[in-house]
Amino acid sequence: MSQVIKLDSGVIRSDLPMADGRTIRYYDSAPHTRTASDTRPVEDQPGIGELRLDPLLNEWVVMAAHRQGRVFLPPKELCPLCPTRSDLLSEIPDSSYEVVVFDNRSPSLRAPEGDWALPDILGTDTDAGTAAGKCEVICFTDNHGGSFADLSERQVRTLMEAWRDRVRELSTHSYIRHIAPFENRGEEVGVTLFHPHGQIYAYSYIPARVEKMLEVAKAHHEETGRVLFDDVVARELRDGDRIIARNEHWVAFVPYAARYPFEIHVAPLSPVADLASLSAEQADAFPAISIEVMKRLDGVFGIAMAYIATWHQAPVREGREYLRLHWQIASVRRAPGKLKYLAGSESAMGAFIMDLKPEQSAGQLRDVQL
């Protein structure tokens, strides 16, 4: 039997057990009885990975050596993210769904057993840790051939409610320190499954880029009394020439110092720390602007744009007064047939070189006829 929870905006969550002990969560925009059971044979759960410290940068690297064999670009009829409509038993037992969330079958991070703590950082004497955390898969639609830009506003609203629910629930685990919902789209960024979906990584440590953002924002706050990201949004609103879409609650812009061609940040006009903290009005206003942004991205060259779209938010229990929720979309195509690669300067030195002025890419994005 399924456990049913009522969320905002009339969204209903129904939890059902999967054959191997995982849980599948259906998010429906209206009451819908979910009962289909997972009849696949039980599989052994993969072991937990290792956390090793890169001492040169004091950054944790996850060793997930059990993932090599994971599914790689299967044809449509073998897609594990489609609903189960034939003999092929996919990850989703029901024959249709709106949005579903379940643990990744080959997770890089997973729930630890018993007490868990991150090892102390002691240079090359640092112990290895276990790769605690959670890796969830979130399917945006049961339509295999669709994309984010093809979703209806109602579908994005349900997706938003699922994201908010996941952040709320994952935040209750004491071993989770930071949560990042993201979507990789396109073979160019290494997508292994075409079905429209995202992932939610819940880390047991503060990821390096968030740690740096936190450090910079904290220093800015101590110096000026202001929240850095609020200054960033204020500058974009003042300059205006990098804004590509706007409504009552959200603004979308190419940032002043973009690192990727057609990079877009989408931020609420009234700042909040994370997805769970959005007001109902803010959540309701997100579908229109997010669909517009994605349609503009695909419109620039008239081809599906490869991108990484990530929710940046404050960590679960620290620095919540310094960091703000926003959605960063990094696209890697700089022209038809030309990609932006992270080569020597970017990847070895962390020094980004941009071939396209942000004002120019903002203009191209604005010029797209919707």
Add this chain to the structure above:
Amino acid sequence: MSQVIKLDSGVIRSDLPMADGRTIRYYDSAPHTRTASDTRPVEDQPGIGELRLDPLLNEWVVMAAHRQGRVFLPPKELCPLCPTRSDLLSEIPDSSYEVVVFDNRSPSLRAPEGDWALPDILGTDTDAGTAAGKCEVICFTDNHGGSFADLSERQVRTLMEAWRDRVRELSTHSYIRHIAPFENRGEEVGVTLFHPHGQIYAYSYIPARVEKMLEVAKAHHEETGRVLFDDVVARELRDGDRIIARNEHWVAFVPYAARYPFEIHVAPLSPVADLASLSAEQADAFPAISIEVMKRLDGVFGIAMAYIATWHQAPVREGREYLRLHWQIASVRRAPGKLKYLAGSESAMGAFIMDLKPEQSAGQLRDVQL
């Protein structure tokens, strides 16, 4: 007429002017009179780019918007890095060469005019700067179809002398703060010219990854009195199971917390700050181990491995007591037909997930029959 300079190991450098005012430097393992003149029509030099601060991370991003039109994977007969042997006038006027170095024709960074200073960092009030620095191209051989692994020991020794000469000379410019010679190899990492060559980026700011390494190494030194990278090499020598090659002066290993499949670090056993500080004996012992490492990399799957190989060294004028010279090779292929991508977790969060244990890839590299 060329200007001739004698370097170590019998290498001779001959400088000649190029048509557009740049200088070409020939590095020869024995005296060789270089006189061929560049008869191409004079072209306008591109303008200098802009440095913009990404305020969320306090990192400079180079806006080099004039580079979009650069040459992209030309066929062999139009290769600008081949010597000039026919009607096609390439970047190298002579009909043969050993190693040559010249300024990139579409540089991301270039020499500033007059006094130059990096703007003060003031959050979103930070001024834009001009993209001062140098971007040089270094051709490893005049053999278009070769690769690093195909070079003779004598050729690598000449290349090493050219690298050392460039570091010495670029270090004399007051606007240069950090120098990174690197090689991108393979279309998979965005290579635009197949001819075996590398690049030398000389930055007017400390690149983000070096800044972090410096910060970590400095804190480690203050706490322990030791240099962090020396601890790293000591641990690798002690553990032993990640070492893949070694000689009297150098050791090559897959690092304990590798971020890339088949990542290899090559370090001198007697530590130095930068390429210019290597002893003659160390420089002489580099060709054998570097060629072995590259042959092992190509041998793992029997296909040319795509990689980014970068010299990490101490900055020009700061932190020289904390950072050490070493060569990092990051390969992106994890299996035949499978690449490692920097997707959501890596690129948006800076949190690396590895599919292959370092001890396993070290074993595969050691097992390659040379």
